Amino acid sequence: MGIFKAYDIRGVYGSELDADMGRKIGHAFVRLRGAKRLVVGQDMRTHSPELADAVSEGMRDAGCDVLRLGLASTPMTYFGIGSLDCDGGLVVTASHNPGQYNGMKLCGPGAVPISGDTGIMELERMCAEPYPGPLGERGTEEHIELLDAYADHVASFAHLQTKVVLAIDAANGMAGHTLPKILERLPLVEAHSILMEPDGNFPVHEANPLIEENLEYVAKVVREHGARLGVSFDGDADRCCFVDEAGRTISADLMTALIARHFLKQRGPAPILYDLRSSWVVKEEIAAAGGEPIRERVGHSFIKATMRAKGAVFGGELSGHFYFADNFTTDSGVIAMVTALTVLDAPENRDRPMSELVADLRRYHSTGEINFRVPDKDEAIAQIKQRYASGRQDELDGITVEFGDLADADWWWFNVRASNTEPLLRLNLEARTAELRDAKRDELVGLLGEPV
Template sequence: MSLDLSKIFKAYDIRAVVPDEMNEQIAGSIGNAFARFVGAPRIAVGRDMRVSSPELCAAFVAGAVRAGAHVLDAGLVSTDALYFASGVFDVPAAMFTASHNPPRYNGIKMCREKAAPIGEESGLADIRRLAEEGPQIERDGGGIEKIDVLADYAEHCRRMVDRSSLQPLRVAIDAGNGMAGKTVPIVFDPLPFEVLPLYFELDGTFPNHLANPIEPENLVALQKVIRQNGCDVGVAFDGDADRCFLVDETGALITGSTTTAMVAERLLLKNPGATVLYNLICSWSVREVIAENGGAPVRTRVGHSFIKERMAETGAIFGGEHSGHYYFRDNFRADSGIIAALLVLEGLSQFDGPLSEMLAPYERYASSGEINSVVSDQHGAIERLRRRYADGREDTLDGLTVEYEDWWFNCRPSNTEPLLRLNLEARNKESMKQKRDEVLSVIRE
């Protein structure tokens, strides 16, 4: 009997409620399909700390072995470390994680050799078709080999910064009971920082808060620790530790755009004239900082598969997203929240003052943040916006972007829900609020 996996295969990965939408049988079928699709003699597989991950991952591995693949089993590992394994072993890889989603979810992130992306248009649709068609193919030659990449990955991360310049900063780190609780100690232990750990115990039920640092309520404990202990900076990771957000010494959240600008400047100091990518939701300040530091700014669509592809095309040294994903050429073009955090800590070590002062040159505009609106007719709402703002500079690289001299907005549809996502920026807070409310009124007519 064929499967219908349309609900769980998304634009960039697989996400599902367990066991309603994904169980061991389905995981096994996807593992078999993945091995057949990539056609490689070896693949790497890892998993996060979610309650359902061991059984689902084991079923996936069994399906891949049945297809004749030799599986390098990385066990409990962060997504960025598994991407590293894909790079150093030159193998496709699959990571069981649902990132920041609630405990009942799980999912699979996949890549080709050297951490090259697999998205809907570059393989996910084919893997889905193979898994749905069944039955599983059986071939000889499969097997399982345990690997441990964390020590090598930790040293790789540390090589991205000048260790001699690092100062004994006091750093609060919230792992959110996610995989950063395993990866961060191995990376940070040899460094001079004083780390104040929050929720480093691996627990896929997320007993303290969801591992989703983009939501303010999940930063409250970190902000409290920073203020009470006089920390220089705070770092919050998502569930699989490939994404991070920073908090300054006052407890204020640092946006993904600001972190992108700071990291871009660090890397351009070391690589003059390099190309840097930023997605179209990022602040105007990102483009400006890249240009001011002699770099070549390139604007991209939102999403890791698009950014990785553009990095390969342009030879870009770095790419940043407003959502806390940061991609590095010297990390197989894969994202790593830990490398981004280390580069900011390197910059702060060399700066004569607190982080809030270091941020000032990058925070030039007022942003709305991402605002979701439920709409039944996404296309109709975007057409209303196009007509209303026809006098602005328009592009449709990803949704609709309209730009004026003093403000801009982007409105794009969700891939999975009847939502439109609005991001808007203006030169001051008053103008931002006025334009935000005006655009939202058009969207919600």
């Protein structure tokens, strides 16, 4: 796979991606969009200033004015694009990837994402051509200070009346840049934080909270300080994962169900989105709270487009992306954090531990996501489809198959899909019992090979 991917641009800096390519991308982005004014933010990676400078030069050579945010998380850049008078923009980041990587996430006006289908593949074609150089009058560059306005925006999602003790692992990523200002505006939050210094080398652990061992850092802080909740962020702070007061992981689909209840109680009936890897409990909880559960394929561009089309107020993915209509229909780890705190501080929840709030959501047994490297992903999915033809199937994203009725002891389902970002097949499976889950997992592993 090249650097131009389904959702973003990403590659090893210096070999796959460099300043010259950044200049080309900036120039092509302006021409692709017919843009007159674009926003550029950047993360804390050591080469992000050089890459952001090059992108800005390319944009200006193409005649576009550039609003530079400087150091900014991905959600802060989305906020800038959504709130400023502009034609879109991008953030220089490689999210949770190791320090040698860099890349870009791109948006049109209103922070609408630009994906492979809506522009990134065309950018790849344009960037294969020689650099066009200056086109007429060169654009200007203006530096914008947005952190205080962004902190006000995030804090507006919090509705707290009593003190809440919180543990935070910023993972040396961009949450460490934005959280101090946000926490200043939340005086009732007693935060105990680690790895708050942004460091693009990620010296302690990878900034990927989906890896279970990485959550042990925040779990330790939870136990040391008696926190009611712990949160760990990824590198660019658009994702987060949670642990309860005992340090036990709360999967993102269960948090989606919990936060969905909150929004439906607050606003009344509304559509809520979830991705098709999520536990069946998400659909059940949304419906029970009076909402309209909408199942969508994996990927932020699909979730955001459907949220806009259906007027959804909230959405969540198993990967730890949480989407908010009042946040320009974009994902934000820090807004998920303050919303979770608001749920904890609701009068009916103040005396209940987080583990109790999610206990009734753990009624099914899932494998989590299991990855496989196979020679031919399409052929493997075709074989799975044939092998499990007796089940109820759909092909919204890969192949999903359900067996039995939900009330029965032998009910189970699975999804196998090709990753949009890596050369992998991904399996998610859930069953009524742990024993059935394990048996069916082993059956599918036997067909797909050893997990990676």
